[in-house]
Amino acid sequence: MNMYGHELKSLRKSALIWTCSMIALASLFLAVYPGMASDAAGFKQLLSGYPEPVREMLGIDLDTVASLLGFYSMVFAFVTLCGAIQGMNLGVSILSKESRERTADFLLVKPVSRSSIVTAKLAAACTALVATDLVFFAAVSVVASAVAAGGYSGKTFLLINLTLLFIQLIFLALGLAVSVFFARLKNVLSISLGTVFGFYVLGALLASDAGDEAARYLSPFKYFDSFRIIRDAGYEWSYMLAGILIVAAGIAVSYGGYIRKDIHAG
Amino acid sequence: MNVIEMNRLTKHYGKSRGIADINLTVEEGEIFGFIGPNGAGKSTAIRTLLGLMRPTGGSATIFGQSCLEHPDIRRELGYLPSEVFYYDHMRVRELLNYSAGFYKKDCARRIRELADIMDLDLNKKIDDLSFGNKKKVGIVQGLLHEPKLIILDEPTSGLDPLMQQRFFDLLAEENRKGATVFFSSHILSEVQKMCSRVAFIKEGELIKLEKMSDLQADSYKRFTLEAASAIRAEDLQIEGVSKLENGQGANSVTFMFKGDINDMLRRISGIELRNISIEEPDLEEIFLHYYAKEDRAG
Structure with missing residues (x-):
């Protein structure tokens, strides 16, 4: 509990900043919705002017884009990008913090096992992510119901927003696994930004080549397609399973790596 | 335990x-x-x-x-x-x-x-x-x-x-x-x-x-001699002497000695002395001495 509390406290500030930025991003975009909805036909026509591969790349589905959920899906793609960076950054930094800040000689000689250190840090990171998502969800729900003229499915809205957590967890696990292979990791941000944008671009390129379902496994950003969630009111379970496997593997690697790791002086 | x-x-x-x-x-x-x-x-x-x-x-x-x-x-x-x-x-x-x-x-x-x-x-x-x-x-x-x-x-x-x-x-x-x-x-x-x-x-x-206690007692003494005339190194070279070198001043020498102190004193008695000190070396000297010896052996 001691360690969990300590770690959580040190994550407070960054979680707050991420939450506020994501809320601001989604709310600003949603604020435009009433204006767009009054001229839905014009908006659709504008979008249909784009070549189809570009629309696929941006994740725009012409049939649903004029509905609140469809419109929200467009901005939500960027929210998940933020969430992925947050998760990855958290993952890369949290276990490597002791060697980066040279506090390993403090924490790792305490009467606690390495695995309980990983557990405490992992729990703190998950708590920070869940808290971010809860506050984000509460805020966007308020904004969405304020701007929605015709009403929308609350369940689908929840299903879409829940995928933010899944993406965050996948990148958290990836970050953790990557971090244990470095003796001392200094450039956390470049690793997390590089990885996340790498997968994002890969996902966008894959999407422009629609129909290749197997290729979608290559980018976690393509596991949860908002437009399909709107259509099916549910997830695609094979991709969900892939996500769960990544999280499980990433966490297993981090425990194994951290327990075996040599902590060098200065 | x-x-x-x-x-x-x-x-x-x-x-x-x-x-x-x-x-x-x-x-x-x-x-x-x-x-x-x-x-x-x-x-x-x-x-x-x-x-x-x-x-x-x-x-x-x-x-x-x-x-x-x-x-x-x-x-x-x-x-x-x-x-x-x-x-x-x-x-x-x-x-x-x-x-x-x-x-x-x-x-x-x-x-x-x-x-x-x-x-x-x-x-x-x-x-x-x-x-x-x-x-x-x-x-x-x-x-x-x-x-x-x-x-x-x-x-x-x-x-x-x-x-x-x-x-x-x-x-x-x-x-x-x-x-x-x-x-x-x-x-x-x-x-x-x-x-x-x-x-x-x-x-x-x-x-x-x-x-x-062993380290300090059993081992070395540090001698510093100051004589009326130049001291010949050969006069002091008996077993157990090491680090024999000129001290401050023309006619003075310092060295470390490990062995029977009486042998050494008999040797010294042949020299016309101005001053003498026999000290416990501090650990630093033992240490350097020890490392120096190891280096030579290796």
């Missing part, structure tokens, strides 16, 4: 030399010195003992258990690293309370006592502390749970002489209460003052392990 045991402890990393085949035991209640020049492997041995690193071969235990397999055994351990780094954004008090939280006992009183002795301001931010003050935080942090084994890696660097003295008094007090103390240093005078036994480490290998 052996509080520390290293059994053929070996640690290599990559190409660089670590430590090889270190055997030593430290008994309960001892103050044990671990001496060697920088880079000899003192920290590597300590870090492997504490479970920060995995040995390549052999084993290291405290209270009979390996820190890697039984991390809980570190409940009785207090450790002061050679360089102290803490979470910069915290206040001293928060850090110490966090540290105390790992030991399941109330340490508040002891924290206050130690902070008083070491003259440490608990309300400062770690970030704002000087190197010496961070070291003090390290000391308080290492002792606040009244550990039965205190391991210190180069403990006095960064402390002014007054604080060093207080710190050594503190260690002596803990030792009187039953704590075993193990500390590494390359400053021999501080080891000389405190330790009951010392181990010398060089290039990753343990080259000598002796009682402090």
Whole structure:
């Protein structure tokens, strides 16, 4: 509990900043919705002017884009990008913090096992992510119901927003696994930004080549397609399973790596 | 009971030399010195003992258990690293309370006592502390749970002489209460003052392990002679003489001697002396002497 509390406290500030930025991003975009909805036909026509591969790349589905959920899906793609960076950054930094800040000689000689250190840090990171998502969800729900003229499915809205957590967890696990292979990791941000944008671009390129379902496994950003969630009111379970496997593997690697790791002086 | 045991402890990393085949035991209640020049492997041995690193071969235990397999055994351990780094954004008090939280006992009183002795301001931010003050935080942090084994890696660097003295008094007090103390240093005078036994480490290998009293008594005397006329080196070259060299002034020599003191005095009686001193060498000299000899042999 001691360690969990300590770690959580040190994550407070960054979680707050991420939450506020994501809320601001989604709310600003949603604020435009009433204006767009009054001229839905014009908006659709504008979008249909784009070549189809570009629309696929941006994740725009012409049939649903004029509905609140469809419109929200467009901005939500960027929210998940933020969430992925947050998760990855958290993952890369949290276990490597002791060697980066040279506090390993403090924490790792305490009467606690390495695995309980990983557990405490992992729990703190998950708590920070869940808290971010809860506050984000509460805020966007308020904004969405304020701007929605015709009403929308609350369940689908929840299903879409829940995928933010899944993406965050996948990148958290990836970050953790990557971090244990470095003796001392200094450039956390470049690793997390590089990885996340790498997968994002890969996902966008894959999407422009629609129909290749197997290729979608290559980018976690393509596991949860908002437009399909709107259509099916549910997830695609094979991709969900892939996500769960990544999280499980990433966490297993981090425990194994951290327990075996040599902590060098200065 | 052996509080520390290293059994053929070996640690290599990559190409660089670590430590090889270190055997030593430290008994309960001892103050044990671990001496060697920088880079000899003192920290590597300590870090492997504490479970920060995995040995390549052999084993290291405290209270009979390996820190890697039984991390809980570190409940009785207090450790002061050679360089102290803490979470910069915290206040001293928060850090110490966090540290105390790992030991399941109330340490508040002891924290206050130690902070008083070491003259440490608990309300400062770690970030704002000087190197010496961070070291003090390290000391308080290492002792606040009244550990039965205190391991210190180069403990006095960064402390002014007054604080060093207080710190050594503190260690002596803990030792009187039953704590075993193990500390590494390359400053021999501080080891000389405190330790009951010392181990010398060089290039990753343990080259000598002796009682402090044996080390000083049995071994060497340092002679300084000042004569009326030039001293011929041959007159003094008997077995046991080493480091024979000219002292300050034209007719003076100094050397180390190990052997029957009477033989040496008979030799000296043939020389017309102005002055003579025969001293116990301090550990520093024994140490340098020892290393120099090893170098020649190797």
